[in-house]
Amino acid sequence: MPEKQDTRKVTPRSQDFAEWYNDIVQRAELADYSPVRGCMVFRPDGFAIWEAIQAELDRRIKRTGARNAYFPVLIPMSFLKKEAKHVEGFAPEVAVVTHGGGKELEEPLVVRPTSETIINHMFAQWIHSHRELPMMLNQWCNVLRWEMRTRLFLRTAEFLWQEGHTAHATREEAERETLTMLEVYRGFVEEYLAIPLIVGKKSAAERFPGAEETYTIEALMGDGRALQCGTSHFLGQNFAKAFEIKFLDESNQLRFAWQTSWGVSTRLLGAVVMVHGDDQGLRLPPLVAGTQVVVVPIYRKPEEEAAVMASARSIAEALQAADLRVQLDSREGLTPGFKFNDWEMRGVPLRIELGPRDIASGELVFARRDLKGAEAKSKAAISEVTVRAKTVLGQIQKSLFDQAKAALASQIREFDSYSALRKQLEGEGGGGFALVYWCGEPACETKIREETRATCRAIPIGQSGAGGKCIVCGKSAADRAYFAKAY
RNA sequence: CGGGGUGUGGCGCAGACUGGUAGCGCACUCGCUUGGGGUGCGAGUGGUCGCCGGUUCAAAUCCGGCCACCCCGACCA
Numbered sequence: 001m002p003e004k005q006d007t008r009k010v011t012p013r014s015q016d017f018a019e020w021y022n023d024i025v026q027r028a029e030l031a032d033y034s035p036v037r038g039c040m041v042f043r044p045d046g047f048a049i050w051e052a053i054q055a056e057l058d059r060r061i062k063r064t065g066a067r068n069a070y071f072p073v074l075i076p077m078s079f080l081k082k083e084a085k086h087v088e089g090f091a092p093e094v095a096v097v098t099h100g101g102g103k104e105l106e107e108p109l110v111v112r113p114t115s116e117t118i119i120n121h122m123f124a125q126w127i128h129s130h131r132e133l134p135m136m137l138n139q140w141c142n143v144l145r146w147e148m149r150t151r152l153f154l155r156t157a158e159f160l161w162q163e164g165h166t167a168h169a170t171r172e173e174a175e176r177e178t179l180t181m182l183e184v185y186r187g188f189v190e191e192y193l194a195i196p197l198i199v200g201k202k203s204a205a206e207r208f209p210g211a212e213e214t215y216t217i218e219a220l221m222g223d224g225r226a227l228q229c230g231t232s233h234f235l236g237q238n239f240a241k242a243f244e245i246k247f248l249d250e251s252n253q254l255r256f257a258w259q260t261s262w263g264v265s266t267r268l269l270g271a272v273v274m275v276h277g278d279d280q281g282l283r284l285p286p287l288v289a290g291t292q293v294v295v296v297p298i299y300r301k302p303e304e305e306a307a308v309m310a311s312a313r314s315i316a317e318a319l320q321a322a323d324l325r326v327q328l329d330s331r332e333g334l335t336p337g338f339k340f341n342d343w344e345m346r347g348v349p350l351r352i353e354l355g356p357r358d359i360a361s362g363e364l365v366f367a368r369r370d371l372k373g374a375e376a377k378s379k380a381a382i383s384e385v386t387v388r389a390k391t392v393l394g395q396i397q398k399s400l401f402d403q404a405k406a407a408l409a410s411q412i413r414e415f416d417s418y419s420a421l422r423k424q425l426e427g428e429g430g431g432g433f434a435l436v437y438w439c440g441e442p443a444c445e446t447k448i449r450e451e452t453r454a455t456c457r458a459i460p461i462g463q464s465g466a467g468g469k470c471i472v473c474g475k476s477a478a479d480r481a482y483f484a485k486a487y
Numbered sequence: 488c489g490g491g492g493u494g495u496g497g498c499g500c501a502g503a504c505u506g507g508u509a510g511c512g513c514a515c516u517c518g519c520u521u522g523g524g525g526u527g528c529g530a531g532u533g534g535u536c537g538c539c540g541g542u543u544c545a546a547a548u549c550c551g552g553c554c555a556c557c558c559c560g561a562c563c564a
Contacts, residue, residue, distance in 0.1 A: 018558065037556080093563075114564090148488070148562060155563070208564095228564060265564050298523055337524035344524095355523060365523080453560090487564095 010345075012279050017223035018151075024273055025152045028282040028346050031269075038150040038157030042266075045346060048290030049269055050160065054140060056192055056287070057162065057264070060184050066136040066164055071118050073142070074109040079117035083242040086116065089209025093145040111144040116210065116235075116261055119165045120243040127257060130169045130249045134177070138164040153270030154227070154487050161265035167245060167257040171236075174258035175213075178234040179461075181262040182215045185230040193268060194285040194401035195219045195275050196408045197229065198433060198482055200458030203445055208261075212236035218457045218482070220408045221274040224431015226457045226484035229271055232262035275404050282347025283369050285400050286393040292325045293389055294348045298336045298355030312354050315364075315385055322386045324393070344369060349396045350389060358382070366392055370399045408433075412482075418471050425452035425485070433457065433484045437477040439470035447472050454483045 010023035025031050030046030042050065058068070074097060081087045090113045097109040112118065119137065127135060140162045150156050164181060168174040182199065189195050202214040211233035219229050239245070240256040249255050276283040286292050297312040299305040309330065316328040327348075329339050336353070343351055353365040363379040366388070370376075380388040411432030415421040421434055434454065438444060449455050459481040470477040 016558095022557085033556080089563090143564090145563075149558095149560085159564070161564075231564070263564075267564055296523095300522060333522095335522050335524085335526060337522085337526085339525090340523095341525050353523070357523075 010279060010281065013222060013277070017274075020277075020279075021270075021274060022152065024277050024282055024345075025270075028273075030273070030282070031152050033152075036157075038147055040152050040156045040158075042160075045290055046269060049272065049284070049288050050266055052288040052290065053192070053268060054162075057184075057188050058138075058140070060188055061138050061162070061164065061181075064136070064180055064184060065134075066138045066166070068139060069137045070139050070141065071112075071115050071122070073112055075112050075115075075118045077108045077110055079121060080110055082117065083210045083239055085238070086210035086242075090114070090145075093147065095144050095146055112141075113143055113145045114261075114263075115139065115141070115143075115163055116165065116239055117243070120239045120245060120259075123165075123167050123257070124243045124245045127167060127245055127247050129247055133247060133257065134166055134168045134173065136164070136166040136177075138162055151270070151487075153273070154267055156266075159265050159267065161263050163263040164261060166260045167240070168259070169247070169249065169255070169257070171258050174236075174260050175234055178213070178215060178232050178260045178262070181260070182217070182230075182232040185217050185232065185262070185264060189217060189219070189229055189264075189268070189271075190401065192285065192287045193272055193275075194287075194397055194404060195229070195271055196401065196405040198226075198408075198412075198458050198460075200460040200482065202231075203440075203442075203456040203459065203481070205442060205445055206456060208233045210235060210238050211261075212238065215461075216458050218433075218484075218486075219271055219275060220404075220411055220431075220433065220484075221271070221487065222277070222407075223274070224411060224485075226433065226482075226486040227267070227271050227274070228457070228486065229268060230262070230264040233260060235259040235261060276400055277347070280341070281345030283400065284347035284349055286349045286397045289347065289349050290325065291327045291346070291348050292393055293319055293327075293350045293352060294343050295319075295326065295328045295352045295354060296336055296339045296343070297328070297330070298353060300356075304356050307359060308355060311359050311382070315352065315354065315382065318386050319389055322390065324386075324389060340367070350392055352385070352389070368392065368396055368399075370396045370403070415471060416468070421448075421471055421483075422452055425454045425483075431485065433482045435480050435482055436471040437468035438479070438481045438483075439473060439475045439477040440479070441470070441473065441475075444470055444472035448483055452483075452485075454485050457482045457484050457486060 011019040013020040029043045031043055032041045034041050094110045094113050098105055142158050142160050144158050147155050147157055166177050186197055186199055190197055197217045197219055199217050202216050207214045213234040215232045216228055217230045218226050221227050237256040237258060239259055245257040246254050247257060295312050295316045297308045299308040312328055316326050319326045349369050351367040358364040362382050364382055366378050366380050368376045412435060413432060414435045421436060445456050459479055463479045467476060467478045
């Protein structure tokens with residue numbers, strides 16, 4: 001049971017989104033700042049969401065054939081330097097260990113910012129034959145990147161993630177794997193986190209250092225800015241060549257492996273907050289909520305208390321027996337109104353109110369977190385509480401997705417003139433995704449970024465349109481791309 | 488790393504301009520009261536005012552320096 005928390009109102013979302021976000025994260029007790037700059041503490045309610053994400057995503061990852069392993073947090077400095085683009089991309093943000101055991105180290109060690117190098121070093125030793133391919137590993141771990149500017153969950157120096165690394169015999173198979181994982185992420189984030197996505201390829205400028213192609217899932221936050229929620233990279237043979245991952249194929253030819261890597265991080269928690277939260281607090285999709293149902297007992301006199309608590313307890317037990325994550329709010333000395341607000345702040349999807357009246361009538365009150373006002377409340381027969389709760393939780397999951405989907409749809413705009421695009425992005429807020437034809441030239445992308453601060457978020461895959469004219473230079477453009485201001 | 492802001496009980500703030508030995512709200516403890524949308528009343532606990540130095544009989548307050556954190560930008564999951 002949580003502690004009673006302070007009762008200050010949160011900063012309204014519409015007034016100051018960044019303040020609102022910090023308020024929610026801390027008052028819903030998801031996380032707190034640490035004594036070390038840029039690092040954060042995951043509190044139990046926040047970590048529970050990560051655990052729910054891990055449990056389901058781990059299942060989905062394993063279903064594709066990958067297995068979990070664990071590689072060390074410390075990597076020889078020289079490893080990072082083996083792939084030119086990779087070191088260029090990560091060198092500025094690595095933390096380096098120079099001393100150990102009271103002595104200066106022979107070779108400095110970096111705290112992993114990602115594990116491509118150490119994993120591929122091991123791959124080179126493990127892979128000799130096409131019979132050993134594909135090799136598909138995943139690890140759940142922490143990584144460290146010395147970020148200039150940090151925000152709880154969205155960008156912290158240390159963060160938790162899973163990173164998958166695979167090696168394949170052919171380009172085609174590796175490319176297929178890249179897209180398979182992209183689809184695993186899309187399915188998981190949309191179905192579990194109820195966050196609708198834009199899916200596509202990254203531009204060269206936004207590509208992972210060392211990758212040949214990067215694919216992304218992008219979501220829209222409540223303030224109209226985009227957030228990259230996961231990436232899947234086709235690495236080609238870049239790392240295989242740098243780390244000499246070679247195998248003999250069926251015709252006894254020595255070949256370099258084709259590789260992928262892919263990951264999602266605890267940033268997803270920030271996305272959940274920013275997509276679903278409102279001025280009352282957090283709103284959690286039932287599938288990842290640490291507590292899915294809370295039972296709030298209501299009573300006056302001691303004799304009422306006994307009856308209500310007995311009934312509330314048996315209802316909570318029945319829900320629990322049906323595999324729902326339940327809490328019975330038995331805290332004393334707090335009014336029901338206080339508890340209602342408290343659980344709303346914490347984002348619990350379904351609240352059950354139970355008092356003497358309900359026991360007398362055989363019905364209790366359901367209050368849904370996804371709806372507002374009178375609409376949020378309904379009655380359910382006590383005898384059917386388990387079935388009804390499951391049904392309603394399913395509806396809440398869908399309703400949160402539908403609300404977010406509508407918000408996303410309303411924030412996607414197509415432009416065919418640069419001045420109109422610029423006007424939209426420069427306007428107050430300037431949020432949302434702009435869908436425009438782009439020729440693919442970095443110069444045009446740079447112009448948009450410099451003049452509007454929006455970046456290319458994704459280029460949808462497999463566009464079948466007739467093509468059009470680049471919104472910047474007017475030359476012919478095969479594909480359209482999404483641009484947005486991003487976190 | 489540039490711009491802005493803030494550092495005073497656990498949290499949010501006042502006090503600073505005009506130096507005089509620290510105050511308010513919330514939280515916390517105890518008692519009563521109340522309980523279907525943040526109950527009410529009373530009594531309490533808790534602070535060397537971010538750090539270092541200077542001015543002064545006297546510094547939260549004035550002066551100098553430093554540090555930390557937050558927000559906005561550039562860079563990035």
